[in-house]
Amino acid sequence: MATLKAVRGTRDLLPPETELWNRIETTARAVFARYNFGEIQTPIFEDTTLFARSVGEETDIVSKEMFTWEDRARAQSEKTQSLTLRPENTAGVVRAYIEHGLGESGQLQKLYYIGPQFRRERPQKGRYRQFWQIGAEVIGPPSAGSESPLRDAEVLEMLATLLDELGIKGWALELNSVGSAADRAKYNDILRAALIPVVGQICQDCQRRAVTNPLRVLDCKVPEDQPIIETLPKIGDSLGEDSKEHFAAVTAALDSAGVTYKLNQRLVRGLDYYTRTTFEFTHGGLGAQNALLGGGRYDGLSEAIGGPKAPGIGFAIGLDRLVLTIQAQNLAQKAAPTQVVDAYIAPLGESLNAVALVLARELRQAGLRVELGDGSFRLKKSFEAANKIARRIVILGEDEHRSGILTVKDFATGAQVKVPRGELVEFLKG
């Protein structure tokens, strides 16, 4: 029988790598708490319509990449429904915001999430079909200040702080404004017109985008298309006064907070719901998939999916890419050692297995990291097993059991000593 493997684009996360994943999550939770964000968890699948209406029908995500299926009715009272594994989490959060009337409090909602997302993309380094995002949203009624450029600046400053606290060196923030919905529509028309004379010279994908969604042409990575794209009109020239002022206030606040950024007028991002500020943090070490995270404002999203007016701004960090970046850095600096076991308990004889389990429980309750051997092992095998993973071996033979004085060997120093059971925890912690 053919052996079964993880599905293309998915992978298992194994220890010790998962330690790093957990450390990143812990740091993110701590930073979010300091900025007064609370955690939200939304379902991993949603009604397909949610993504079509929010992310946009013409985007790559919705048109090509979603894992969608017709879910059969189980009872007469149920309807067959089209469901989709979430390709991103902002739509789910805004749906929940509307469903639970979170705007009714009149307060700004600051919500973060951590979880897997699913897109049928061509797998490569840093790009998977199941990947993880750490994201956050600041959303609320305009009266709560949700449209304020200060919110944008605060979110960006928080991201800079998070990347710094994770020890990520050399990140860059790219920033743009795509304007209001009206500015975008105006720019779309200008761009569509400007594309007509050059459409024969650009790639197949762009030829399609030039008709369906001209903004997407700016995302094109095909090298031959770049000189043509560079000559196209810039979105900055289509921004209304309001959008310009908003963006100027965002950059001024960033300047005073000392957060450095680079303006990039081609940063329109792959999702339709963005308005005004859009941004990406990139890292040179990631290769082709160099975006660590992306986000922006989505002032009309709530209304687009049937909710009240609720401007907002959010981002999603690619957790897989954070891990890759930190791993590459650690390698460069000689990897930090993974956590070692404090003590390996070696019972000498199967009759001592149960006693060894009790001892292990005591040590673990005292906060030590403990591995438990087996009485069927010969002493040599116990030593070999312990030496690979633990700082010390604790030998538990009949003598030790009777006298209550254990034999402990330290692998680093080679010293072997007798330690009374009552002093063992303190000794092992030393």
Ligand code: AMP
């Ligand atoms: P997006 O939701 O497309 O704005 O993506 C936000 C971030 O999620 C990106 O900057 C990446 O870091 C990460 N990301 C998006 N798609 C993938 C993928 N297929 N595999 C791994 N990370 C991804």
